[in-house]
Amino acid sequence: MVELGINLPLLIAYLVTFVILMAILYQFAYKPLMGAMDQRTERIQEGLSAAERAREEAASSQAAIEEQLNEARREGQRLLDQAREASQRFRESEMERARQEAEAFAERARADIQRERDAALEDLRASFGDLAITAAERVIRRSLDRQAHEELITQVLEEGESLRRG
Amino acid sequence: MPSGAAAKRVMLLAGLVMVALLIAGFVVGAIGSQMFGTTRFLAQPAIHLPPQPIFPFSAVKTSLGYGSDYEAKKEEAKETADAEHPPAAESGDHGEGGEEEHHFTPLGVSQFAITNTLLSAWVASLVIILFFVLGARKKAMVPGRFQSLVESIFEGVLSFGSSVLGRDMARRTFPVVATIFFFVLFNAWIALFLVPLYQAVGFGSGGLWDFELKAHLIRPAGTDVNMPLALALVSFVFVEYWGIRTLGLGYFKKFFAFGNLLRGRPSGLIDIFVGILELISELVRIVSFTFRLFGNMTAGEILVVMITFLVPFVANIFVFGLELLVGLIQAVIFAGLTLVFLSLAVHHEEH
Known part of the structure; x- marks a missing residue:
């Protein structure tokens, strides 16, 4: 033991030296430097994930913008279609209305014409009776026989009839 | 150009x-x-396994054989050396010359004195503290060169630990493992970096020109068996502490495996035998730790001294290179084996 150099106080001295060395290193080197290294790692990790997040955000906002654009385009198309359809409908309804109006107008005009004609015919017939009587008076005054008289009246009536029909 | x-x-x-x-x-x-x-x-070097005391001086004198009759002894030795000059020179290669000149009394088991190895351990510790505390002083987010160096050393030790124990355990055991690593490494290198101090300064006899070095002021602490023993004890206690902390009292099951025998299975006898082997191997680790480091450091020192003795001046540069490598390897082995034993102690139940 002695030849080898084993010595109890020395052993204890080495143990104490080692423990003190470890304590000092722990307090002034390991702890602060490991803390700083961890902090840096954390910081870098954070930076990386922030960059990743920003990239993702940019990508997603790009997609959102694209989507919005598409939406707007679709909306515009829809509005355009709607307007076109509305104008089409409006035009058709207007045309229909115009046609109906025109028809109504024509109808009324026709009815007016008919009424005018009927009135004219009535007038005519009335005046024709007068005319016939006048003619008859004139004929009578000219002394006519009975037969001629009859024929004349019939003829006049037939003429009047055909007149009414025509 | x-x-x-x-x-x-x-x-x-x-x-x-x-x-x-x-x-x-x-x-x-x-x-x-x-x-x-x-x-x-150069005079033929004397190799002493025990460290030499350097303080207090009374201990130095006792160990080196100084005393009231030292001068007389020296004269006597000189006369014999002069008289037997030719045979002494002849037998120089066989390591017998000057045996009486180098009588050296080591310290007793419980006798305390500051030895050259303890002093160099303190110097090494001081260098370690200076190096790492200065490196960690600023804690800058963007490290300078020196801080980067220290950090990369830490990172290296930490990743070495992680490869054995996993990141979490490596972090928690880092202070002890790293301190063991640095302590072994710097203690191995300190003598190489302080070569002039190591080779020439110390206690001895004679004047400036015929100075005969008997006790170096600095001697690598690894060559003192107490330092490896202290580290081995630290490592051992640390490993056992983690084993118990992780597995509780179940940690002792691998040493005292009575479970199967108490359940009446005859194979329990084998378990008991295995447990005894485990116990022995656990304790033998202290010895192997101690003598691995002690042997390597001592062999390195002897090699340096002998090469210097055989061919002085520059031939030992190659040995110095070798010793740098040996110091690093021993530090890696000491820290690495501690890690391996830790992982064995912690994961024993799992397989």
Whole structure:
């Protein structure tokens, strides 16, 4: 033991030296430097994930913008279609209305014409009776026989009839 | 390119000086002095396994054999050496010369003195503290060069631990494992970086010119068996502590495996035997830890001293390179084995 150099106080001295060395290193080197290294790692990790997040955000906002654009385009198309359809409908309804109006107008005009004609015919017939009587008076005054008289009246009536029909 | 040419010239000059020193070293070294009969540059070194005390001086005197009768003894030794000069020179290679000159009394088991190994352990600890505390002082978010160096060393040790234990455990055991690593490493290297101090300064006898070094002021702490033993105890206690902390009292089941026998299975006898083996291997780790480091460091020191003795001046540069590597390897092994034993202690129940 002695030849080898084993010595109890020395052993204890080495143990104490080692423990003190470890304590000092722990307090002034390991702890602060490991803390700083961890902090840096954390910081870098954070930076990386922030960059990743920003990239993702940019990508997603790009997609959102694209989507919005598409939406707007679709909306515009829809509005355009709607307007076109509305104008089409409006035009058709207007045309229909115009046609109906025109028809109504024509109808009324026709009815007016008919009424005018009927009135004219009535007038005519009335005046024709007068005319016939006048003619008859004139004929009578000219002394006519009975037969001629009859024929004349019939003829006049037939003429009047055909007149009414025509 | 004048600077390139100048650099080349300087290199050539340095190489020539190295070769000259090598040849001179060979001539005045132990081998050359035998071959050419030149005077030896260095005295034959004495190898002591126990560390030499350097403080207090009374302990130095006792251990080196100084005393009231020391001078007389020295004179006597000189006379014998003079008288037996030719045979002494002849037997120098066999390590017998100067045996009486190097009588050295090691410290008793419980006798305390500050030894050269303890001093160099303190110097190494101081260097470690300076290095790492300065490196960690600023804690800058964007580290400078020095902080980067220290951080990359930490990161290296931490990733080494992670490869064995996993990140979480490696972090929690980092202070102990890293301190073991740095302590072993710096203690192995401190003597190499303090070569002039290590090789030339210490207690001895004689004047400035015929100085005979008997006790180095600095001697790598790994060559003192107490330092590896202390580290081995730290490692052992640490491993057992983690084993108990993780597995509770169940940790002792692998040493005292009575479970199967108590249930009446005869295979329990084997378990008990395995448990005894586990216990022995657990305790033997302390010894193997101690003597692995002690042996490597001591062998390195002896190699450096012997090469310096055989061929002084520059030949030991290669040994220094080797010793740098050995120091690093021993540090890695000490820390690595601690990690491995930790992982064995912590994960024992799982397989």
